[in-house]
Amino acid sequence: MMKTDVIIIGGGSTGCGIARDLAIRGISHCLIEKGDFASGATGACHGLLHSGGRYAVNDPEAAAECISENMILRKIGQKCVERTDGLFVRLPGDSKNFRDKFLKSCEAIGIETDILSPSRAIDLVPTLNPSIEEAIKVPDCSIDPFRLCMLNITTSKNRGGRILIHHRVTEIVREHGECVGVKVREELTGREMEIQGKLVINATGAWGDRTASMAGGSVPMTLSKGSLVVTNHRLTNMVINRLRPSSDGDIIVPNEAVCLAGTTSMSVDDPDTIDVESHEVDLVATEAEQMIPSFASTRIIRTYAGVRPLLKADTSDGRAISRGFKIIDHGNGMFSIMGGKLTTYRLMAEKMCDKVVEVFGLKKRCRTAEIPLEGQEQLSGYPLSKRLKELKDIVCECELVTRDAVERAVNDVGARHIGDIQHRTRLGMGPCQGGFCTYRALGIMQESGRMTPEESKRILKTFLQRRFKGIRPALWGDQLREEQLVESIYLGILGMEGRE
């Protein structure tokens, strides 16, 4: 039986951040994740490293956390943060009063702002609506949440942390009411295992209440679905926000070769059954078009939705609930950490680990803000010019992923799922959304002997169905053309028609 000090349940940014923090403090731990890293809200967000501007007026506390974490992450995570800066644009009719409050709040919190005339703003982002009244520049950044999680995990692994992905916790084991370990099942093989630990940390986001209930606890939460759309190219090199109280579809974030626009906010009950609806896509597209008119004629290549695990509040309006976070001591050896944001993941981990050392009676301070994320040396970083140098045998044309990169992911990580490769190489995240390259990646995986051809066929089928579900609400224009082509390839040329 595996023994460890701390069991972390959940491989989102919070769980991964806690693993890194504990590793640096020298505390043994084991992280358990039922899917892959970042498969909940972490991987389904905007990828926006907030300056705090978005929350400055209504949630100054969360905004202050954002700006200080923003400054830390751009320093320690150079290869997963792109320093884009952001604009808050005010359109004709948007409240001048809110704009004044915004500037005042930013100043009070310490978020640096710069007021730009329309012509200066358009100089920076030529696609902006020419009729904007003004724009306010803030230090927003774009962040790759998958890469962020992997890098946090690298530190944990380097220092002896045990990481079990694709493992589901089936039971939290208790003795005399105290949590003493967990039983887990490997999703692929069904193999069961028990892990002993002194503390259990529940970092399962939207699944938090469910996890807590396994140990007799509960976590009051409000689940809020947010839907986003992905465009086929970068419409802007800066983050674009609408200068008005938070609302639907008011943020556009550049992310590598694409842009992400969203979101909506709808309260939901079950985080496992969320779908993007056509009217949400229409809403996001219509709103984004206000800020960047060419959005209307831009191809939307995919839609996706995530569930924000918000702290329970009296209001039912998801947008009005604080983005702050909270640590709940269940009094039985289990802690739940809930709420918060991707931007503040490190701070959340710090506070959680402070609690851990307090419980263990240790004196080990947090150093995660000082040490750069380990493993970045091997990453290419963002400039395309660097990546172009090593290009040979391109497997994914949209994201310029080479056969080498796929083989490395297969050999180093032992990738057994297409997501393992996607999240590590960005394969399939560009305009064709894996239409061509997934077939190739799976071909390479089975040739490596990591899986049988039959397994890879099954994975391809699952992938194609999931991909289709994400694209279906946004099928018109050029994306519809692409989809019909993909259909003719898999059903027509490869003969994959019909149910299993």
Add this chain to the structure above:
Amino acid sequence: MSGTYDVVIIGGGMSGLMAAIPLAEKGRSVAVISKGDPVCCLSTGCVDLCSKGDDPIGGIESFPDHHPYRLVGVEKVKESFDIFQKIMIETGLPYIGDCHANRKILTPFGTSKTTCLVPKTMKSASCDPDEYIHVISFNGLKDFYPSYITSGHVNSGCSIFDAGVSSTSAIAERFEEEDFLQEFVSWLANLALPEGKIAFPAVLGIRSAMAIFNAITEYLGRDIFEIPTIPPSIPGERLFSSLKNLFLEKGGSLYWGKEIASVEKLNGRIEAVTLSNRGRSTRVQGTLFILATGSFVSGGLYASMDDVRETVFNLETYLPGERENWFNEDFFIPGHTIEKAGIRVDSTLRPLDSEFSNLFVCGSILAFTEVMKYGCGHGTAIATGVAAANICEELL
């Protein structure tokens, strides 16, 4: 360059060329306008008539009345397939099969695809589960993984050749070199493979495919066949360029890489179209016009968020309901409602509710074609293309 023609055909894909060739053969002056290589180049190069069931021509008897096959008539569909096969013999790229029996061909995924007519290089591509197949692949070829085939085929083997290049087009181009072909054939012979068929990804040459295929067959003295790969597809490209070249040989005129900028109308007729060009404009005048621009993928139709538009003449289109219902939820069950979208025509292929009396429509832009649902890709193009040619011929 400007010109005046008996028939002006907009669209240089399967349906456009299948209308153009018979007209040119009869001595009519014909122009084909195309904005680029057609969707045919992305296809397997095989012709599906009706892939649901064993008897394709029998299968279409039960199609709905408004399906293009039914508008043309079953007998005419049969005739058009004969014409296609004759044409292909003339191009030097013969097609095998007949319209009373479907055949199965092996796919790169190890599954089998049902189709009707295949290029001769795929003649032996139907495989019994226990006959021996040896699959040849090429080093680094990213669109072909032989183990997908060999894992499902008990009796099989695989060998890999290093062609020095790794894309389907580049390998096909190498086969056009005499020395390369020699080297490849001796390598094959030295493998001393067990009795049985040899399968290749479809890369055995582009322009000289039949000669290369015959040479390898003869040298090895056994059945070989090609497996069509994902786009860019060499058999699709061969089919298209053979038809295009035959059309030129028969005196047809091609306006390639050109889009239509404006349409001249006169007394309820299309008088001429003007092609967009840098600098000078080109005017193409015609007595009759055929619209063969294809469906969404080729750009004949364009779907906006809530409507479907015909892109050249802005013809009335049939729209199958709201966007929410355009696609079913299951990716693997073909027959999405959006496939019904297109131009509705009468039995003479004239668009309904159209202001133009000299315009005819053929190919997958026609409403209710539903290529994926019925498995009738290229089949409807051939049937309606030939029909459009006949209708025009009668009127001229």
